[in-house]
Structures are given as C-alpha cells and as structure tokens.
Amino acid sequence: MSTPNSNSTSTLEEAFPDAPLLCKEILDHVSKNPQSLDLFNRISRYVINIKQASIDDRDGPATKRRKLDSSTGSQIEVVSKSTLVAELSSHPASLRVPDISFSIPQRKKFTLVLTAAALGAFGPNDTFEFGVHLSEVDYVACVPVPEKTARQWNFAIFVKNSHGISDTATDPLLFTVTDTPPKGSAPGEGIDMKQTIIAALNRSLPITVVEPSPEVFRSLAANSYRKNEVSYHVKSHLGTKEGFLFFLENAIIWGFKKPLFCFLFDSIESSSYSSITQRTFSLTIKTTAEFGDREIEFSMIDQAEHPAIDDFLRRNQLKDASMAEARRAKIPSSLVKENTGQKSELQAAENEIAGIDQHDSDDEDDDDYEENSEGSDHSNTSDSDDSDAELNTNQRASSRNLAEEELGSELEDVDITDDEELESN
Template sequence: MSVPTSVLEEAFSDAPQLRQEILKHVAKNPQFLDLFHRISRHILDIKQAGVEDRDGPTTKRRKLENNTGLQIEVYSKSTLAAELSSQPVLLRIPDISFSIPQRKKFTLVLSATVIGALGPNESVEFGVRLDEIDYVACVPVPEKAVRQWNFAVFAKNSHGITDTATDPLLFTVTDIPPKGGASGEDGDIRKTIIATLNRILPINVAQPSPEVFRSLTVNSYRKNETSFHINSHLGTKEGFLFFLDDAILWGFKKPLFCFTFDSIESSSYSSITQRTFSLTIKTTAQFSSKEIEFSMIDQIEHPAIDDFLRRNQLKDASMAETKRARIPSSLVKENTGAKSELQAAENEIAGVNQSDSDDEDDDDYEQESDGSDHTGESDSDDSDAEINKNQRTSSRNLAEDELGSELEDVDITDDEEPYHKERKLGSGI
C-alpha cells in the first residue's frame, strides 16, 4: 500500500529519526494512517500559529491562548512595538516578576501610551494601551518575610466579573533594586512606578490605608506592621481580600477580581459558624448580576469588614427575602396561630404559666371579692407550715431510700437543735 508522506514529512521535518519511526509504523499498520495524518496536520497548524505569533497580525487586537487554556485579549506585539518605538520610554525596569498573563521575569517598560513587558531580545511579549486601563492597585504581598508589593493593572473587561473577561497584568516588586536599576528615578521601585503611573494615567494608583481598612489579625510575618489583607477562599482556591478606598480586590490566583463600588449591587453574609463566615458580593445588572462567594473568613475580621461595608453604603442583603430559608406550606398551615417555641421559652423564663391565665374569658377564672374568697393569715401560715413539714418528710423518705441504714446513725446534735426550733417557730410567724 502506498503511504502518503508529504504531510508527515513536513510536520516532523525537524525530527527526522522520529519521522522514520512513524513512517515504518504506518507502513506496517495502515489503519493508523488517518490518525497520524490528523496529528501531523495539527502540528503544522501549531507551527503556523507560532509564525503569526512571532511576526504579529495586521489587526489591532488578537486572541491569544495562555497556558491555562483561557482566552485573553491583548494588543498584538507588532502594535505594541510600534507604539513603543514611536515614543521615548519613560520608565524601564529589568527583571520584574510577572504572574499574569505569564509567570516569568520580563523588563517592564512604560511610555506615554503603553505599558508592556519585553523579552530577552527586546521583543514585546504583551502589554496594554494606557487608555484601556481603568483601575490600578498596589498592595502588599501577604505572608512574606521580606516586603513585596503586587501591582494589579486592570484594563476594560479584565475585572473578572464580566462575561467577556480578559486577563489583567500582575507583577511583583521588592525593596531590593533590580539589576540595572530604574532609569531616571530613585531606588524605591514601588514609589517610582506609582509616581510614573499617576503622572501618565487619568486615575491614581489605589493603595491600602489603615484609615480605610485594617485587618484585626496580627501580622505574623512582620509583627510591627499593619495587615491589610483578609484570608479567604474562592471555592477551593485560597486567596486574599483587600478593602480599598473605592474597590474590593481578591487575589492573587486566577481569576483576579476587582469590585469597584459602582459594580457592587449588594453584599451579604452566609455560612456563619463559631469560627468562620462567608461574604458574598453581588454585581449590578451591568455586570450580569453575578454572586461571588468568598468563604472561610475568620470571625475575628467580621467587625472590620462590616464597618467597611456600612461606611461605604454597600447594601447588606443578608436578610433579603431571597436568602431566607423557605418554610414548607404544610408547616405554615400547621403552625398558623400557634405560639412559637421561642415565645413559649421566653414566657416560661418570665414565670408565665401557659395553662393558667387571668383572662376573664377563661372558664376557670374566679373573680376576687372582699368576702369569703380571702383566707386569714393564720390559715395561710398553717398551710405553709404543713407544706414545709411534708417537704421535710418527703426529703427524709428519699434519703432513706438512697442511703438505707446509714441514715439511722445520723443524730441531730445539740448545736443543730436550736436551728430546727427556729425553723418550726419561723413557720408559725
């Protein structure tokens, strides 16, 4: 059987030994020919995509698939390169650790219109135009012995709460100046980046402040510093909540979430236990009315979170009708007009007898009068004395049943005798 080899040879042109082994296998097992043909075609498509990725398409935007399989929308490399080459670079910092959209070190560059990341050969890897950016935050990296800061740069549709979500930029800086330093600025990389962004963006970089929010948990890594983060979970992912001046941020694993105040419809608490609770944030209709729950938040943080939500008038919908447990209709009919168990318990604690009532409508109600309905004081006292005597006798019988003959050996001493006489005299007063 003749085996068509053109596609196979082209696909495996850079691996001649592997190509020969595949051809031999196909010759002996022709039923696998179609499978290897499709594999070869797929490899050729990948190679072609790599060529386009290197050279860049002519359109302004393109879709890239990152290593997680999620679609992210960024400016093409050729467009970013053209933007950067046409203007002077305002800031250039090498060896900056990026986490999103790629986990790798790049050179951070800022011009008057673009923020981007350059590869080893000065190739533009990714970036975004400044006029697409609508929120930037700089927050401390939690649980690090050495101080570090995360910069989260959110372009339109990259807040994690839209149906057509794209990736933000996330990179980290430390107190240690990188190799080569920051061109034209002092050694504090964080302040340098913030100052540059504030100068070229229409918005200011958001930063945490103890006046806005501070964690009530001690910073175990740097005990003398204030913590601004709250530990929480998004499903099975562990992350951190930051409550900023005009937004709530969650990170730092994908997807990042940025809830600006104008995107929040309401907030609510749920899954409340002795140790933890959950915070759910509902977005406005403009953002598809999504409800995103952050769970396993320590109860110690509740006062600070609640104060922040109330102060910023982020509506608490914890008691909304839609969040209440539904009572079956059969139980509703069964309990109509009946007192609740809570009310019955309150009445019992208050000493209210549920069966005896002073209501004139009751059958056993007796109207008091000035006549024979009142008994004299002596009769009342005699009755009390008789009750006390019966109680002592009952207690004595109970003790005899429990202790048996041991009780017979107990005699009242002379010291105890006056006490018992006083009890008898007292009952007749």
Template sequence: MSSYIPEVASVFPDELVKRIHQTVAQNVKLQQLFLDIAVFVKTRQTQDGLPNDKKRKLEYDATVTTHTNGTTQNGLTEPTIAYECKDVSFQVPARKKLKLQVVADAQEASRQEIRMQNQQSNGIEYVLPSHSIEQAFCLPVPDKQQRQWNFVLFPKPGAITAEGLPSEQMVFAMNETKPVGATSAAQAPTEHDTFVTVTERELNRVLQPQGKHVVIPNPAEFASSIEQAHRKGEKAYHVKAFRGSKDGYLFFLSNGIVFGFKKPLAYFPFSAVNAISYQSVLQRTFNLVISIQEETSAEAKDIEFSMLDQADFAGIDEYIKRHGLNDASMADERRAKAYNVNKEKKRTDVDPDAPAVAGGEEQSELQKAEQQMQDEEDEEEEDYVASGGESEGEGDDSDEGEEYDEDGGQEEGMDEDMGEEDDAEGDEE
C-alpha cells in the first residue's frame, strides 16, 4: 500500500502535505487516520462554503520546524537519508522508475531501511527495513548490450511490514556509469565510482549492523562456459533455465543459489538444501532438481529447473560437489551450522594464494566430513578384501578394490597364483 494520500494533497497546503507524508512513511498505521481527517475537512469546507485552496501557506508557530536530516521536530529525530538516487528502474515489487533512498540511523539500527519513493508526490511507496533482509545480492543483468546490475533483496521468511503484510522482495537495476545525481551523506563518490559501486557501498552500511553484506558472483565459485555473443571475452555468471513455464536465470553463488529475475524470485541458501540431483540428462540439455527443507513443513520439497545447457553441466556439477549439495546425508549438518557467509572467519585450511571466498570455515568442515566418510569406506573395503583371501599387506594401495569385491572370479585367480601363501593364510584362519 502506498503511503501517498490523494485526499490529503487535495485539501491541505503543500507544507502540511509533506509533513503528513513523512509521518506516514515512518508509521503506515497512521495513514487511515490522516485520510479520515482529510475527508472530514473537505466535507466541512463544502458544507460551510469555504474556499478549497490548498496553496495557502500555514502560519507556523515559531517553535515548529520542518524535518531535515539530523534535525528534530518537537523532540522527534528524523532518520538521515544516507543515500538517494533518482530515476531508478525497479522491477519488484513495482515495475516503474522511482527514487531509491537508503535511510540510516546511527543510534537506532531498527530505523535503517531501504525506501521506494514516488518522484512526483514524494510519497513512500514501499519500505524494507534492513533488519528484515535475509540476503542482498548484486547480479549482472544477462543479455544486455550495456552493462547493468540488478540489486536483489530477499526478506527473511515471515518478515512483515508495518501494515502487517508479508514483506516483499525488492529488485532494481543500476548502470556502470558515473553516479551523476546520486547523493551520499557518508562519502562523496570518487572518480572511479559508478552507480553500482556507490549503491553497493551504501547498502553495505545499513546491512553491516545485521552482520550481512551484498554478495556478488565469484568466478572461483561458478562462471558459465558459454561465451556472451554481445560482449565477447567477458565471463557470464548465469545459466538460463525454466521453472515450469517461467524462464529465468540461475546464479551459483558463495552462499546459495538464486533464480531470477521475474517475480517471485527464489533463493536457496545451502542450509535449506537437502540435496541436488539431475534428471532428463540429454545430449544438449539437462534438468536440475533442488530438494529443499521448508521451515513450515516436515517434508522436503522438490523444485525442478529444466532446459539447462549441457555446456554448463561440468561447472555446475563441480560447484554442487564442492559444497556437498549432492549428499543428502550432509543436510542436517548444513542446517546445524547454518552457513553464514557474511561473517569473516579465519581460514587456516586453504591455499593462501586462492581467492578469498566467504564461508570458508564451513566449507572446510564439509570437506573434512566427506574425507572422514571416504576413509571409513576405505577401511571397510580393506577389511573385506583381507578376509577374501589376499595375504596381509597386499591390495592396500589398490584403486580397484571395488572391482575385486564385485568380481569373485578375479579373486579366485589370484588365490591360485598365490600357491603356498594361500595355504599358509588358510592355516592362520
């Protein structure tokens, strides 16, 4: 619901209209009250034959001032507009150009939020508090001649607005051009800044108190093998796919998988994934099935993405195996650890020359668990082979143990060749 009230704008002077809209933006529950007042005043004006001139100036008391950044009105502090940018193309929750505002409050983190503001009326159309954001991403927009990035904000499951409605996802695009017209209260843009870099920096300021930051694609995690026809030589980080009849793009990132950009977008954090498998693997395409555990259900839910290009199969498969997402037995461990890619951790078990990837500590634990499982399987295999007739010390280093387990004929042949060693081993048994 928009906080802009046409009835207020048609009745009251501009100065008062602005103050009312600012108040409603802070507390949307007051919107109905102001609407009722405006209707009442308009009715009385009509009944009394008074002129309806909303351009009249109010005779303010000397003690009352309008809100500005860092000032107060009757003891109330107006949060600082830390960042503002006009003519931003939003796709979700509304598809139109609006003003982006990042509101900061150093004393009260709960008042830090991202706003969508109507550029004509200055009414706030949507507010997403920073403490309601589960994760923020900055993802390149595919198939665009001019480089663009979509900022994607996912609310936490169950997050609600001030009106008591479920919080919505937010998606808006930024160009890699100089941030002309963008204003920041904390840091003026440098000569190397673009709309993308400035917006990422300002979002990180309000996300940092929540222990989060904007996540961007990393070639160390995944990069597509398909060359972009419109920008040759430049890496692509998306894989085109279909979810049912809806087409979109999959992004394989350091903390999970994102599918966008049409509403509703989907985000699959590692902790929510039970397992990932493949179906309908053909010569040119394959399907990807993500099994997730929803908080509201005891049963896992399978979500299938179809028509992925075979050229990206190897890269996706390597990503899935690296994070253990193909192993359903590791799901409980992932949920228990609840991957947190936004907190820096000491990394003592990785190559110091390798690119730094957030969440490295959890990843190393996953690798350790996989190695432990492999060691246990190797030990069981060695015990089985030893009891099958090989002399002590033989076959320990063989890579073909599983073949011998399955092919009894090969074991018999080895027994005949061993001669006296077999007899001796039989006596020991």
C-alpha cells in the first residue's frame, strides 16, 4: 500500500483547511487507490483557485481599488475571476499550451488554456492568473512581431471596453508565439503553433481571428529584417513612445506596449494628416463619442508609407478631415511646399482659377514657347484677340472643373470677371 506524498498532503490541507476529517478520508482513499491521486490534486487546486478568485473579487488588488475609488462617474468593468475559473473548470480544455509569453496584462510566461467558454492564463501549480470570457471578445488579431529576424506572432485579444481608446480599466490580452515547437512535443513533429491557436480560437469564438493581408494593406517600406517577406506594419510614435500601426480588416491597431489601441471602424469618427514635412507626417484618428470622443495622434510616419495609408483610409471610407477649417492653420504653407517640392495642390488649383499659374507664362525658357516664322513673337492682333479670349475662357472653365474635383466641398467660390481677359496690344 503506497503512502501519499507530502505535496498532495499540503495541497489538500490548503484546499480544505477547516475539514481535517475530509482530508484524512481522501488520503485513506488515495492510499487504497493510488490512481485517484491526480484527480484529487486537480480538485484541490480548483478549490484553491476558486477561493483566491473570490477574495480578489471581494477586495481586489490595491491598484484596482484605487482606480475604482477615483472613478469620476464612468463605470469600470471588473472581470470576475471566480466566474472565469468556474467556466474554465466546467468545460474540457480544447487547447493547453505551456510557456506562452504574455505581455499584457502581465509580462510573464503562463500556460494558455482555452475552452469553449473562456481563455485563461495559469501559473505554477495550475494557479489561475487572468482570462476572458469568449462571449465578450469582439476582436482578435494575429500579426507578425515587427523588426525580428526570427518569425514571431502577436495575438491581441480585445473584449468590450478593452480597446484602450476610452477611459476603462480593462486590459486586452497580448501574447507571443514563435516557430519553435512547444515543450513536450516530439522532435520533428512540426507543430505550427500559430495556426494551431488560430484554429482553436476560431472554433470557440463568435468571431474569426483577423490576420494581415496584402490585399488589405501592405507596407511600402522594405523589410530589412526578413527581406523576402512583406511587411504589414508602419512605424510611428505616440508622444515619445515608439510603436507600430497595423491596418487590418475592420480595424487599425497600434502597439505593442501599453496602451494597446484597437480602433474598430465603427469607433472612428474621422482621420486626418498634419505636421507634414518632406520626410514624415502625422496621422490623427478621432474617435466617436461612444469611444471617448478623443483625438489620438501618431507622429513621425515615413512619407513613403503615405500612399498605402491614404488608399486604405479612402477604400474604407474613414473620413478625411485634413481640410477641416479647424485644421488648416496647423499645416504651415512652408511645410506643405517643403513636402511636395513645389507649391501645394491647393495653391496650384487656386492659381489656375485666378489665371496666374506661372507655368503658363510666355517665358522663352518654357517648353511651349514658340516664335513665329520670322523670328518675332508678335502676332496679328486682330486675329488673336478673339482666339485669346476664347482660349482663356475655356482655360478658366477647365481649371475650375479640375479644382472642384480635387478640393470638393473645401473649394471656395472665386468670381472671375471679364476684366481678367488679356488686353490686346
């Protein structure tokens, strides 16, 4: 007859400190049935997790209590750990992966456990740390980790009120996987951990995991870390913090340090450009009132990325507010000229309407300049007056149409009178 080891005894005592007789009965049973030891250990750990989760739900960590106490009217959602533990324990695990590197809400390695109802992170001895109810998840993205020689992928899981763009205390989940097979797998087993996790999540989630696609967005900058692969990220700054923008299906994500932002298309009121220089520009995203009515600026974006970003915003009808009246003064004309290498499109259109476009001057250096056959630039005034007037009328109409197409509603009406016609010699 075998004797239960000290580890199982301490686990039982921790799980049932007020029931010594029950502990003794369990130990007696295990002595007669050694195969039941693992079952009772798992039951004991479950009871321990439930008790700890109940304490956290009641009291909460000190930092979370301070956030709740200092709340100025906004409701902060606190996920019940005891409910999560119950959901994770009442359903069989469809996926269990040890040593997964989490970054948010804690920077540490945990065991990832996925069931049909919840996803959780567990520490040593199956101690529950944190998790999410799958029914509350509204966006999941799997994107390449930027600027890494070895392939790695970040999984970002967002639930309601965890998008980072509104005033809530709920964190998303962020963890990283690599091409390296997990511990415990047989050599040469060739497990694709990224696809394994995606497949498991897609089976359990009410939504589908989103991955970047070149049809949706691709960076125009060269991938200096993996030269033969497409890049899907754009480097930018949030204040002094460096991060990366990902333009995905139905959302824009910025990461990968706190705060981790997820701009669902429904949360974007408008987008705009500012701080335009020859090499960089800024992108500002304004959120709807439901998502805090905030303006978040991502600066120092490489000008080479502008065509791809602009195409993405236009295709997805994310309103461009760059020409809004409140923003015009924020873009000095000198910077616009510096960026384009010549006068801005707005100024060029205005000049065309006013009939003062310098490219149309009668300078001898112009490619369009021609002398008459006798070497003189004088022409018959009686024949040219009518044709010049008709030509200028057509030019003004063409210029107005061009400017209206380029500027839309931002074009101010410019009255052009007959006094602007060329006078005859």
